[in-house]
Amino acid sequence: MTPGFLLLLLAGLGVVGFVAGRARALALSRGDARGLHSLPHYYGQMVALFAVVPALLLMVVWLVVQPVVVERNITALILPADIADGSSRDLVMADVRRIAEGMELLVAGRAMSEGELAALVPQPDVLKERLAAAGVALAAPIQQQVAEAASRWRAEMALGQGVMSVAVLALAVAGFLLSLWRVAPAFRARNVVERFVQAMLIGASSIAILTTVGIIFSLVFESWHFFQLYPARDFFLSLTWSPRFGGGSSLGLWPLLWGTLYVSFIALLVAVPVGLMAAIYLSEYASPALRSVAKPAIEVLAGIPSIVYGLFALMTVGPFLRDWFAQPMGLGDSASSVMTAGVVMGIMLIPYVSSLSDDIINAVPQALRDGSYGLGATQSETIRQVVFPAALPGIVGAILMAASRAIGETMIVVLGAGAAAQLSLNPFEAMTTVTVKIVSQLTGDTEFASAETLVAFALGLTLFVFTLGLNVLALTIVRKYREQYE
Structure with a gap:
């Protein structure tokens, strides 16, 4: 399931949650909103927020962490013998990503099936020709180990995406049912919604601070590596x-x-x-x-x-x-x-x-x-x-x-x-x-x-x-x- 389709499902569940929460609050108060602690729409907002926001946060975190984990796993498979002269592990991983994206393009464009693509992995030269025909140009020949790593990359990404879809939908449904069960005439839905929104606003305002901190740490970390390779004195004092x-x-x-x-x-x-x-x-x-x-x-x-x-x-x-x-x-x-x-x-x-x-x-x-x-x-x-x-x-x-x-x-x-x-x-x-x-x-x-x-x-x-x-x-x-x- 693609992230875009998953977002549509979450949005639909949020709409259903709002309608169901509001309807349940009115039903429990026998249609008289004066018997409720909060206005009916607060109950609907509560159900919608608990159904959508936690699942959406899980989805965002998953999409950020999954590529890092997959790349670490695939990088461990690249042995020093698989690295050609004049290259490096980073360049090999760049080729792996490019080949994997080309494979995905071939399958998504229905140029070949998954079985046909798997049959091409042991034939790197033929695979390179098919990728070139799809617009994915590679300067160097594809090595057998690199083709297998690209295929493994696609498999792990697809597996992770499937697990993510199940986890996100399960969390969304759980939040929907739990918040709908908590709806009661005496329940302080307005207070819960306001605290929830306040927490969201605090989180949103923290993004700018965390982004700045992340930028500083990334610059300092890589700059430290640079100064280990090149003298700081020459960098700051040289005029060339x-x-x-x-x-x-x-x-x-x-x-x-x-x-x-x-x-x-x-x-x-x-x-x-x-x-x-x-x-x-x-x-x-x-x-x-x-x-x-x-x-x-x-x-x-x-x-x-x-x-x-x-x-x-x-x-x-x-x-x-x-x-x-x-x-x-x-x-x-x-x-x-x-x-x-x-x-x-x-x-x-x-x-x-x-x-x-x-x-x-x-x-x-x-x-x-x-x-x-x-x-x-x-x-x-x-x-x-x-x-x-x-x-x-x-x-x-x-x-x-x-x-x-x-x-x-x-x-x-x-x-x-x-x-x-x-x-x-x-x-x-x-x-x-x-x-x-x-x-x-x-x-x-x-x-x-x-x-x-x-x-x-x-x-x-x-x-x-x-x-x-x-x-x-x-x-x-x-x-x-x-x-x-x-």
Whole structure:
């Protein structure tokens, strides 16, 4: 039974539980809701919640844990003799997963039956041809042991899915019957439902905290592995970035960090003045009719995919800056540059600054404006000396959000700034950022046993610490101005 179909069954059981719980409560009170402790719909909600939520949690946990357990079991079957030269256990397991997915595709597409597929496992060459015909391309020949491991993978996953379906449905039915049995006129269904919902809300709010903790631990764990393979001193102090998967790499952080800060700085130089002036105009000067059209038009920029901005940088902005500025000034001949990526990224960040700043400025009490006008100040003086200082904490938050978005951008940098890791002050030269190199180091069939791959986690941890420091600085500034204006 597929997870999607299982979800439909749980949803249907929840609807039945609501109707049955409500009907049973009314029946026990002889149709008079005044004889019940709670309103009838609370009894229905109680039955539906106990029938669906525990079973749904079991299903989610099962779907997360099962692939880990299956992979551990299959990995134990891969012996060192099954690993070809130049490969690794991780790469072999990647092939096992890919072959298993291809087998599932053949069976699901009814290209062959389970019996025919089992007959192909001892014939790896024929199996590879059938997988290639189904669109699953494999560069290396399939080894007999790998084909058997892929077949075992499918069998264990199917078995686990069947057991999961039985367990989830059994728990759902048990919760349904138990909660329906507890329905009684004196039963405090409203209190139970409210505590249940409160527990769900606490669990949902804890997801963000647990996710952050998980991200930190994963980055720290893999970064520790990296620093065991590569000296931390060379990573933090070297000014050269030159990864070589065969050995002899120079993995200095500073060229990447410099490119990240340089591109983000230019992007903020474009986005912050334009966004703030647009926000001030829309909130203080524009008519309601103009505002109703202009603000949504600006916010459309936030909905454009970053890859489209990257193409715009590559095909339009880059050649324009090269032909009109870089070449006449003798600063470069390439359309890919820090300036190209920074300008286009700044355009992308304008709605982040303008929309948030506009909402923050509108939230400033009108009494502050009226008091300023009563003292004889003009509109521009009121905006500059009253409204803007009062809204400054929120505006700092908007700029911080834009800065975080700029630091984490990848596609615009790839297409607009190039991939050269270097230290230079020339804004018309190609450079790259930390995020781009994280992607490049993890792209393809890479094994997590080399410093050239694990450096991506060290870069991610560095970026995390940097943005955390930026947040602390912004909070300090916000707290200072809040104490002044509250």
